[in-house]
Amino acid sequence: MDAFYLNQIFIDPSRNQIFHGDECLLIEPKAMTLLCVFAQQPNKVLSQEVLFEAVWQNRIFSPSSLQRLITLLRKALKDDSKAAEFIHTHAKRGYSLEVQPAFVQHLKSDKANKLKKQTENTALKAPFYVLPKPLWIIALSLLLIASFSVFFLSNTNSNVRKLNKPVAVTHTSYNESMPTLSLNAQQLLFLRETESRYELVLKAPEKEGEYLLTTQNEAFLFAWLNNSTVALTKNEPSSGNHHLKLLTLADNQVMSERIIKVPSHITSFRTLQTGTENSLYMLATDTQLANPRSVLIVFEEKTTQFKILSVLPEDTYVQDFAFANNALYFTATKSHSIQQLIKYDLETANLKIIKSDLASIYHVAWDNHRNQLILSDTLKAGVHSISAHLLNKTNPHSEIKLDPFDFGSSSPLSQIQVTENSIFGTTFQQDIDISSNNATLTHVNSKYEDYQASVSLSGEHLAFVSHKHGRPMLFVKSNEGISTIFDNPHQHDFISRAIWSSQDNEFAFAVGGLVYLYDLALKKLTRIESDEHIIRIDYWQTNPNQLIATTKQLNTAAIIKLETKKVWPFTLQGTVLYKDEDQQIIWQNDTIENLAKLKTWQPEQGEIVHAFSVKGLILAHVRNANESNLFILKTNLEVQESTVLPTNVQFISSAFFEPTKDNLVYFYSHWRNQDADIVKSDNYQN
Structure with a gap:
């Protein structure tokens, strides 16, 4: 409008x-x-x-x-x-x-006349410089060429790649997600999360009616085996066994069920993806390996066998993957920060990185009709594609660029599925608030997305990131109120968590590959220039006074010496949690390791959501299927204390010890008013 x-x-x-x-x-x-x-x-x-x-x-x-x-x-x-x-x-x-x-639009002519007069008056008053006549001719020629180019391109580029604004396919107040189209694109499966259960629902994309197929008490994965058979994961909490349940459908209902037992060493299913008819590709964890790792598995219905195809690289978390005839394409996060596009060749069984610098976290789907990979940005509204020609290039140094669509939506589109004329996906709309376990503290509840809370060691200041102005910006909350620290003029997608100095008067953060320091007393923001692309600040070391950071280059960290503002890269696999002259403690995957003392710590079950240090102690937020826990470790990695966390704690981002009571106060983000819908975007054009 x-x-x-x-x-x-x-x-x-x-x-x-x-x-x-x-x-x-x-x-x-x-x-x-x-x-x-x-x-x-x-x-x-x-x-x-x-x-x-x-x-x-x-x-x-x-x-x-x-x-x-x-x-x-x-x-x-x-x-x-x-x-x-x-x-x-x-x-x-x-x-x-x-x-x-x-x-x-009705005032344009009046405003144009006013603007013309203002321009003429300004031109009379403003100083100007007289260029030699040949330079004026060159400048005028360049201007005419540029104007012609713009006009020509704007009038000849009629075949714009475009997606219409998504329209909701589901309308309830519950969360509907994971749209999964049958192989013939005639039926749509999705998961509905109600107040007490998870439902698998079937509907025709173009019709209103929907049919409940099955329910479970906990979330599950599912995929089509063929146009009449659906596979879904099922766990037995009593025995710990994992199963695949095969549902045979007819007339929009389940006609028969079949249970396939999964080998006991294959656990923690992450993703199911339909392959060729009657086969499934899946991500899981193989506990038989010396160091349990994520593996790629294929399941064949005919033989009911589970075959491990590849062990995925260590410290790599796969976000999504798509089946594409002779290959699988993965989007993955390396070292908690670096986004990659990975290809697994089904003929040669080779796994290789084909793009190591994705700008965001993407969900992917293969477009058979146009022979291209579709990528949907999960952090902001944006849909892109990469042609099979570019994906199959053998030159490792060739640049693979994402070709954007004109996408008429303000909401990110995730969990995408592609047909000839439409793209289906899930939109999530939610508020994120910052809270703590101390009810007396004022929480950040702006009705927008507020996250990455970072509290100073005294507890007097709280730095956090918020989307309240339509892009991530950094704020500080204190007794004086909330102040804007970094307004993100270039609209970068990500601002790292602030890391506070031990003096409590400064903090550091990274955005757009650069490092920034903010001095609270002087209210001064300083930028540190570097040839290294810094992803985030991991630790502020007091003696010597320097920052430890993660860079965009794989398995590489950096030391930023604050006296000289010099940046020195070094090889490191993991995130630095604590460092002094004698020891260095890092976090990698679900392991915390003291490199100097050759000691490690892992949770008995679950995964480490976040880990950081406070006053020489290591805090690890661990989540499993049933609960979340906060572990407090000494530097020798002995557990000093553990606490069961409330169910609404999604991500503990920072903490401090109250000086008078020596109580630990932690801050976390939690989601409120979440609603997820299945949506469809038509007019899918090249």
Whole structure:
């Protein structure tokens, strides 16, 4: 919708911004949607039902949800509900906008004339430099060439790669995810998470009806074996055994079930992917290996055998993978930070990295109709492709670029599936709040995504990342309120967690490959230049005064000497948790290791979600299928204490010890108001 004015207030729907002169207010997207609905029908009473349908589109919401948005709009417009100028309440009827909006497109000619006059006046007042005549001719020629090029390209590039804005396929208030199309693309499976169970639901993509196939008490994986058989994972908590359950379908219901026992050494299924008909590829953990590792497995229904094809590289976490006739393509994270695209050749059994510098975390799907790999950004709205021609290049130094689509959505699209004309996926919408185990502390609850909380050693300051302005930005919360530290003008996708100095007056973080230092007393932000691309800061070493960081180069860390601002790379596999003159403790996979003392620690079960150090102690957040725990380790890696964590703790990011009570206070992010929907984007074009 075009920008518009309400009296002297300027409304910019594309940026969710409301301007009162130079003052800019940001409102949440649903509030802006509601304001645009009013602006399209001014001076007309709109019922609650009409507004519900326009804003929430077939979802069930209470009247309080609408009233909350009305309150937000009145506050943003500085409108008094008792003597409303803009939004009027009509008892038992609805609401109306009583101001006629002036849309910008109708004001363009007036604004153009004003701008012309301003430009002429500015040109008369501004100093200028006289170029020699030959240079003027060259400059004019270049300008004409550039203008012609822009005009020519804009008028000849009619075959733009495009995806329409996704439309919801599911509409309930529960979480629906993992859309999985049958081989003929005639049926769609998805997982629905209710308050007490997980349901496997079947529906035709183009029809309204849906059919419940089976339920389990815990989440499970599933995939099509063929157009009438579905495989899903099933665990037996009592015995610890893993099974594949094969469901034979007919007339939208389960006609028969078959249980296939999985070998006992294959555990922790991560992903199932349909291969050729009646075969499945899957990721799991092989406990028979000396060091249990993630492995790629193929299952053949005919033989009911599980065959290990490849052991995946150590310290590599696969995000997603896609089957593509003669190959499998993986997106993976190396060393907790480096994003890669990996190819497994099914004919040669070779596993190789074909792109080591993906800019984000992507879900992938293979497009058989166009012979290309589709990548969907899970951190921001964006869909890309890579042709099979580029993927099959043998030159290891050739650059593989992602070709973007014109994608009309503001929400990321994950878990994608591709048909000839459409892309299916999942959209997740949620707020993330920052909380702690100390109820007396003020939590960060901005109704936006707030995460990466990092508390100073005294507990007086909290640095955190928030998306409240539509891009990640770094803030600090203290007794004086919340201050913006880094506004991310180049809109980088990721800002690393802040690492505090032992003096409690400075912290360091990385963004866009660069390192920044912030001094709280001076309120000064300093950038450190480096040839190394820094992913994140891992540790602030006091003596000597230096930072330990992870770089973009595989298995490489860096020391940043703060006195000289020099950066020195060195080889290291893992993340530095603690370092002094005598010892160095690192975290790699699910192992914490003291390199100097040759000691290691691993949780008896579960995975290490996050690990960091506080006052010479190592804190490890460990999650398994049933619960989360926080372990406090001494530097000799003996467990000093362990605590069972509340169920809403998703990721413990930092902690401090209260100086008077010596109690540990930890901060974590937790998800609120999450809703996931299956969506479909049509008009899939080249």
